[in-house]
Amino acid sequence: MSTSTSTVERPSATIDTLRFATAGSVDDGKSTLVGRLLHDSKSVLTDQMEAVERFSADRGQDAPDLALLTDGLRAEREQGITIDVAYRYFATARRRFILADTPGHVQYTRNMVTGASTAELAIVLVDARNGVVEQTLRHAAVAALLRVPHVVLSVNKMDLVGYEEKEFRRIVEDFARHADELGLPGFTSIPVSALAGDNVVERSARMDWYDGPALLEFLETVPVGVEAADAPARFPVQYVIRHGEVRHYAGQLVSGALRVGDRVTVHPSGETSEITGIDVLGEAAEAAYAPRSISVRLADQRDVSRGDMITTGAADTAPSLTRDVRAAVCHLAERPLRVGDRVLLRHTTRTVQAIVRELGGFPELTTNDLGRIVLRTAEPLALDDYAAVRRTGAFILVDPADGATLTAGMVELR
Incomplete structure (x- = not known):
């Protein structure tokens, strides 16, 4: 093991990862939107696209059904619906993405909770013809309940309402009336046509009244990721590793930062100690930031075991x-x-x-x-x-x- 020490840097903002979820009512076009994102950002393999083209042709469709890029289960395809959380991974030059396409049916609200539980952004889709419906508000309420930091109201199928600005504004105003009641501090609204590709990856000339970003542009630039350096440190202990008389406490640092020399408290016992060493991937480090997996050593022989939590900070930031x-x-x-x-x-x-x-x-x-x-x-x-x-x-x-x-x-x- 190396004896040199270093500070483990935070992930660079140019290669960070955005976890986001899509949700909306049945047939609002979530899977088509995701398929369009993948296709137009050139994130689809040739054999995948060929399979989609073959299946679409078998169903008598003139053009490839991009929704099939996310409706991955055969039974779902045959029914023409999405009933589970479909995860997809893709990247652009600016950011990596982990996408959860969640089902729209009310009986699968639990699936939306699963998909949005780790998301930093939620896209709530609305059919421009139908506007805000009960399931729209239910999904928005779940996003608020899970404290998803960013919410995008994506008004889809704008091609079916003639790309009219008044239709878009009507839906945004209706959604905004419910936002405070739902506990949403704010949201971003974007008019799109997933089927035609308007404002998904490229800005649309057919909606020149809209001067905001296309959806992918917003996803690439919305501030997300690591917490503030002064966030309270939270380190749940997963393993206790013994090397002779020395104990290493291993796990994932889920919030804040830990540094050699920090005074820490172990919960639930309330005992205190000092960090004398931090290891990241077998290398000694002076500091580490969430969400790193690390091991730490303490100055005192404390009774620390799996399930305990090591924290730093003043009393008013303690759990x-x-x-x-x-x-x-x-x-x-x-x-x-x-x-x-x-x-x-x-x-x-x-x-x-x-x-x-x-x-x-x-x-x-x-x-x-x-x-x-x-x-x-x-x-x-x-x-x-x-x-x-x-x-x-x-x-x-x-x-x-x-x-x-x-x-x-x-x-x-x-």
Whole structure:
């Protein structure tokens, strides 16, 4: 192992990665939009395009159906719908992208939660002919619930309303009226035609009244990625590695930065120590930033194990140590969740037993329900408000009988 030390730099802004999700009502054109993004940004392999062309011809279509680039399952193709989260990876000269194309059906709201849970941007698609519908607002509410930092209202099928500015403005104004109620602090609106390619990768001459960026241009330039250097450090311990008498605590730094010499607190014990060493990929470093996987060494022999969390910062930035968990949730499982149920709560690398105390006045939550919950855990957890630190403010509930995931939760401390 090298004895030299260095500071592990943050990822360069020119090669960063944007995780984003698409959502909208059924037949609003999500898959076609994603297919257009992939096709026009030259992110489709030749054999993939040939397969799409063959399948489109078999269905009697004159032009390739770009939606098939994301509707990856054969059964979905035969039905002409998307029923699961289709992940795609592509890149331009300016940025890498991880895209989650989520289903539009109300019964698959849980899939949208899955796709948007790690997203930094959500595209909410609206059919220009239909405007804002119930499912539009539901998807926008999920984006607000998950605290997705950026939301794009993409008004699609502008070709079917004659590329009229008044139709676009009407929909934007309608959506804006609901934004505050949904908890969306702001959004960006872009008129597009996914089928014709207007304002998807290139700006459209047929909507010269619109002076904003094309969708891909916005995706390439929206500020996303790493947190501020002064964000509170959150380091859930995943493994304890022993080298003789020395213990290395390994895991992913999910927020902030750690530096050699930092005073740290271990939760839930509350013991304090000092960082004497940081290793990144087997190399010693003076500092590391989220989201690096690292190992650290402490000055004192502390009783630190998997599930503990190492943090830095003043008392007012410390996580809340509690056994009473209040959260917004989306229920994912077919099995209902009821008051009195005993579950396992998985938070970062820690799993504890818990009991459901309240369900926001409802007797149970069923599949795709959004609601609020109060839990009592058997052991204290170090929690952050989801709005402040998404990774340490999120958890899942698991069925202790078979290990099935039941519910996704977002902690509400305020």
